[in-house]
Amino acid sequence: MAGIILHKTIIMLILMLVGVVCAKTGIISKEGNSDLSRFVLQVVNPVMIFMSYQTDLDSRLVHNLLISFLVSFGTFVILIAGAYLLIRKKDGRETEIERFAAIYSNCGFMGIPLVDAMFGGEGVLYLTGFITVFNLLVWSHGVILLSGQRSMKQVMKVFTSPTIISIFLGIITFFAGFRLPDTPSQALTLIKELNTPLAMVVSGVTISQTRISEVIHRPGIFRVCLVRLLIIPAVISLVLVPLGIDEKVLLTVVIAASAPPAAMCTLLSMRYGRDSVYASQIFAAGTILSVITLPIITKYTEYLTKKLA
Numbered sequence: 001m002a003g004i005i006l007h008k009t010i011i012m013l014i015l016m017l018v019g020v021v022c023a024k025t026g027i028i029s030k031e032g033n034s035d036l037s038r039f040v041l042q043v044v045n046p047v048m049i050f051m052s053y054q055t056d057l058d059s060r061l062v063h064n065l066l067i068s069f070l071v072s073f074g075t076f077v078i079l080i081a082g083a084y085l086l087i088r089k090k091d092g093r094e095t096e097i098e099r100f101a102a103i104y105s106n107c108g109f110m111g112i113p114l115v116d117a118m119f120g121g122e123g124v125l126y127l128t129g130f131i132t133v134f135n136l137l138v139w140s141h142g143v144i145l146l147s148g149q150r151s152m153k154q155v156m157k158v159f160t161s162p163t164i165i166s167i168f169l170g171i172i173t174f175f176a177g178f179r180l181p182d183t184p185s186q187a188l189t190l191i192k193e194l195n196t197p198l199a200m201v202v203s204g205v206t207i208s209q210t211r212i213s214e215v216i217h218r219p220g221i222f223r224v225c226l227v228r229l230l231i232i233p234a235v236i237s238l239v240l241v242p243l244g245i246d247e248k249v250l251l252t253v254v255i256a257a258s259a260p261p262a263a264m265c266t267l268l269s270m271r272y273g274r275d276s277v278y279a280s281q282i283f284a285a286g287t288i289l290s291v292i293t294l295p296i297i298t299k300y301t302e303y304l305t306k307k308l309a
Helices: 002-024 030-052 059-086 095-103 107-147 152-160 162-176 182-192 195-208 212-216 219-243 247-258 264-271 276-308
Strands: none
Touching: 002 107, 002 195, 002 276, 030 107, 030 162, 030 182, 030 195, 059 095, 059 107, 059 219, 059 247, 095 107, 095 219, 095 264, 095 276, 107 162, 107 195, 107 247, 107 264, 107 276, 152 162, 195 276, 212 276, 219 247, 219 276, 247 276, 264 276
8 A cells, every 4th residue: 555655646646736837837827826826725625535435335334434433533633732742832943834734635626536547436424534534623623723713603614614524415315226327427436536636736736936946945845754654544553463363454544644734724824913924934835745654644544454353
């Protein structure tokens, strides 16, 4: 599996480089990239999630899906505890941004393409458990962390997001046994296949807006990336492997938890007056470094599985 992850992350890196070239040559503007990002998040991702539920009802799938939800909740407990323990609050540091980036991963943009490449629709089905918990927490705990305000309006917003709606619709059709006719199914399949190339091109355009020289001179960025990409994922694997979880569920959750920092950190930092430049630098560095760290964590998880499971 580590070899597959390495192969896929290299492909994704190439796609990101296409995004960088498109940005540098003016083919995709900052505004155009914002529109593409919304298209991926609000159309392509939800379609891919919904289509993952368009499969035959199976007791094994139902059991693993429920396990995925439970394990994802436990994983976020570890992520939040680890971020607060390892990233201490100090004057002059953007602690809130660093903790947010350490807790919340790019599980949609990076997680979906990788899991789909490894396990197909079944893996994406299990990933919806992690994505659901992610959305519930990022719009409650995450918003409170960056804004410093407690707002029920923001918490309720999660239930109207296209991602959560697609999960609810997918679950309903899955258990009701409703399957789309062939023609609309083929159309939606074509849309879902846009996910990987578009998501990576968008990431590449975003990365192109960050100066690497500035990233190198901010050690806090690498501290956050170390926590987000290696330390906490290693702990998560160590905790989950002995539980005897289905391998596909295990690796799906581990990959989602090991993905680079969420792009949402930059968006929410802009919205609440935080240092959005710093947030984007963490995103860029984490995305690039994840090409190396994701195969490492996958190999580590496989090693633990052989030793402890």
